[in-house]
Amino acid sequence: MSTATIQNPPPMPVLRDSFIELTARERARALLDAGTFRELLGPFDRIESPWLPLQGIVCQADDGAVIARGTIDGQPAVVAAIESAFQGGSIGEVSGSKIAAALELALRDCERGKIVRPVVLFETGGVRLQEANLGLAVIAEMQAAIVALRRYVPVVGVIAGMVGCFGGMSLAAGLCSYLIATKQGRLGMNGPEVIEQEAGIEELDSSDRRRVWQMIGGEQRAATGLADALVDDDTHAVQAAVRDVFARGVPAAHRTEQVAEYLERLARIDPANVTPETMRDVFKANEAATPRKEQ
Structure with missing residues (x-):
């Protein structure tokens, strides 16, 4: 009995x-970097929202925000990660204060000549409605810290999915020196459900997932230059992208400093013919890399 051999086995997935x-x-x-993770104000510190129990909502011991110090490529770093599984990643007094304070401490180190690499992992629908005014206040503090920090070091944001990044936190993301996104990520001022609720289904059908991702998905945001890197949903790919953008240094001009250029692009848009394709035509990513300042 002969044994058949497979000459060209199919590639492993x-x-x-x-x-x-x-x-x-x-x-x-x-x-x-492996072995360098150190969490600040973790669950055992039990820094919880004082407002959610008043409305019958069970708290989370870290309020949905994880702050970690360590190193990235051997350089001091701080990572602020938002947990989408708690209240949709919404920002309240405690979670927002943790992120703002972490950025402010990194700023203080940078001002003293000790550069700390800041990374914010956005996974949020914006401000927590139960703590609206307090949440808005701390988001403003985050934004101020990002603007101050980016004079010294790139501030890197990551929008992976599936919640995306909306509301006031989308403005914080827009202030970052670099944004990294996956195809599954979304970025916008208002979420699809909010647009449909306020403007009607004729304006946007939030159940049309293909259309939503065509408009505000990670691939579209990268194609229109509002995100700087598009990566696969792969941990190693995200790691590499974060290290790559830090290696680029501080941009010579951040997006928020290019007001005249963006106003000129907006003037070229026909409001009667706004499609994902026309947006790419007007807001296409720069073919050449933007010059960088030395750190």
């Missing part, structure tokens, strides 16, 4: 380590 499926704590740990 490439197994990916999903970044999206990780918890906020696991994501923060994954981006830091």
